[in-house]
Amino acid sequence: MPHITLPDNVPGIRSLVLYRPDTGQPLYELAQTVLRAGSPDSTLTDAERELIAAYVSSQNCTDFCRMSHAAASRYLFGNQAPVVDQVLNDPDTAPVSARLRALLVIAQRTAQDARTVDDTVVAAARAHGATDGDIHDTVLIAASFCMFNRYVDGLATLTLTPTDPALYEAMGERMGTLGYVVPTKAEATLSDGPSSSL
């Protein structure tokens, strides 16, 4: 049960955005910018951005964020969707590019202790083609999900149990197509279906 009075039957960050639209607005704008727009010189695809978000949420053990962003990443990867769960299970052996694998190391270090993002791991990413924008965006995606994860966990917001994969699948499709738009109460509420983003 959430630690503060939030709208009923609304999971995760959606409940917090309805509770405080003034903080919700910049939070959704940030999500849209880091998960979609990206740096001008970045080579990261939207599918890869969502995968970094899901991976960091997995490291932080925040189920709602992990499941929803994994669903968005699967949708965006299309016929390569199985790679998402392979990365979440073991990024070292998942069939991803050396560039993305190196960026996942930077994401993991940013989440655990950002001071350990050192010249060695940055050089490794560059050696495999990562640009300044890729490194910037990876660090900011990881850092921002350390915020989103703590925000939903620290207030004990409602977490869905993965009893209905279709729920997450539809959520992922919406996140993959519409991106991050502040939901209305009707859109955010579970009884009205999994129509909202984030």
Added chain:
Amino acid sequence: MPHITLPDNVPGIRSLVLYRPDTGQPLYELAQTVLRAGSPDSTLTDAERELIAAYVSSQNCTDFCRMSHAAASRYLFGNQAPVVDQVLNDPDTAPVSARLRALLVIAQRTAQDARTVDDTVVAAARAHGATDGDIHDTVLIAASFCMFNRYVDGLATLTLTPTDPALYEAMGERMGTLGYVVPTKAEATLSDGPSSSL
């Protein structure tokens, strides 16, 4: 030296905001909302909000954020300014209200592992007068500084050494009066003086 090419002689998050104004804008809007506006029912003062930000930055060992937000908090506390360093040194013995002490526990747990913000620590804060808004804002300030701290540390942005306390004092005064406005390059650059916020 920063991991990516950033404007010369600009410390901390200011360099990142100049590098990517599109992400800087929602980040500064978020800072302004959580450190100034606050929830309608919140009893937290601006000085206390800045203190929570400095305390979390201290926990995360991010010097630039700790020093700049501590300076802002000192400015806002006025003749009670010594309490800032007392909290940073030992929140258990610092002469703060029982309400703020209980909220600092929630902030510390949010930063370390937000899943440990349990009913007990929330009830303790409520017993001392904390409102829903206080609890919400404390968690979001702590969560957002886990992001800001990781963003500046993960990219190894320039950190000032505290050789000139007047630099931080002037910075704190500006943050305490103008709040969080995206700086221009001239404002953000050290050679032009400590005129910028955050």
